[in-house]
Amino acid sequence: MVKTYNVAIMGATGAVGQQMKEQLEKRDFPIKDIVFLSSSRSAGKEIEFKGKTFTVQEAKPESFKGIDIALFSAGGSISEEFAPEAVKRGAIVIDNTSAFRMDKDVPLVVPEVKQKRSGSSQRIIANPNCSTIQMVCALQPLKEQFGMTKVVVSTYQAVSGAGIGAINELKAQAADFDNAKDAQAEMLPVKSAKNHYPIAFNVIPQIDQFADNGYTLEEMKMINETKKIMHDDSLAVAATCVRLPVVTGHSESVYVELSRAATIAQVKQAIKDAPGVELMDDPSNQIYPMPLMAAGLDEVFVGRIRQDLDNPNGFHLWIVADNLVKGAALNSVQIAEALIEENVI
Known part of the structure; x- marks a missing residue:
């Protein structure tokens, strides 16, 4: 039986967030449940995913309870605030902002370049700049x-x-x-x-x-x-x-x-x-x-x-x-796929 995962998209209504949703759907990512998160300004909007309608929720620390994988693309300050909260609640964060990229303890990953994630205990992984x-x-x-x-x-x-x-x-x-x-x-x-x-x-x-x-x-x-x-x-x-x-x-x-x-x-x-x-x-x-x-x-x-x-x-x-596909959303989803393949999650 294929293992499935609870996934959250932080910044779900943005250009990259929308593409993340499309990549998860296109690649048939093994999802048990999915949560779409945003600022209060975009909360309440509706998103279609795999034939179902989901309401975008305002992001709060408790939003990440039970989440296995959180894909972030909502700006560096948002990642700095909420990524540690997601990790506290057991999620692995794949962050598409510059907030953690140059942190020496955070892996900066392009799967085609670096297949193995350095430090399996690290719960935040940085997605590089699109260019x-x-x-x-x-x-x-x-x-x-x-x-x-x-x-x-x-x-x-x-x-x-x-x-x-x-x-x-x-x-x-x-x-x-x-x-x-x-x-x-x-x-x-x-x-x-x-x-x-x-x-x-x-x-x-x-x-x-x-x-x-x-x-x-x-x-x-x-x-x-x-x-x-x-x-x-x-x-x-x-x-x-x-x-x-x-x-x-x-x-x-x-x-x-x-x-x-x-x-x-x-x-x-x-x-x-x-x-x-x-x-x-x-x-x-x-x-x-x-x-x-x-x-x-x-x-x-x-x-x-x-x-x-x-x-x-x-x-x-x-x-x-x-730049929105391989330069952002696809690379993030590929990182998540690599974590599953490596039995990290």
Whole structure:
């Protein structure tokens, strides 16, 4: 008999929370009972799951009584408040915020990169940043086969990474431009920031707040998380993160320097064989990944693979994935599946 589990989704009405629900349903996760949680503002809304209607409940510490697995995606402050409460009541928390990612005692997991969870007693597991997840999925097979010394990434990130409000604002601004109106900007680059800029027909070279070193917090997430996930503090990583007027799907231009020589054919084969990654690289027929075609799909797509013209150990890659699927919800559910497979829960 298949064991089933009580599951909670914290932030159930948000863009990622909705995708978590869809992934649990799509993958037929072994659920005994499910609870949808949110702030008081969204409590009372109804959610359909496997043919049944559920009412979203306001999250309280006692909401996690009897829960085996809690998927969190409601903001860092919410995770900091409620994740320990869920753990106290026996749940394992898989957190999609940045609240615990760089905690040395909290595993930061991409199942394709790190199959075994370090420290089976740890009850909080961090889901990495969306842009980091897709990049390390593509880079890990290269690191394993050839070694890696340097990564330089420029991201082209969809507005859905900033939430449903940013999606709505992009659509409204596009309509305003068509009607020759002034576009109203209240969400981007950061809702709490002093200045806001329109994203429709624009590119914003800021995601999250700026740190004192001139990098944004999003860029520092990619730098620090990549080193932690790949277990390599000596790996040189640099990032520039940019927001584009795309609804769903992050794209990345990545330059890597390998420790050992490799051919284009070897690099392509390593990526082709990697779990969760699909090679899409036929420039003669204009075949390469794009966010529009990747939307709603599970895989990380890689194309435009070129050897650097000045460094034989350097390679350029173009990496695309749905930031709400593999970049968030799917990775969280895959972590839960791995915990079951490892008999942790």
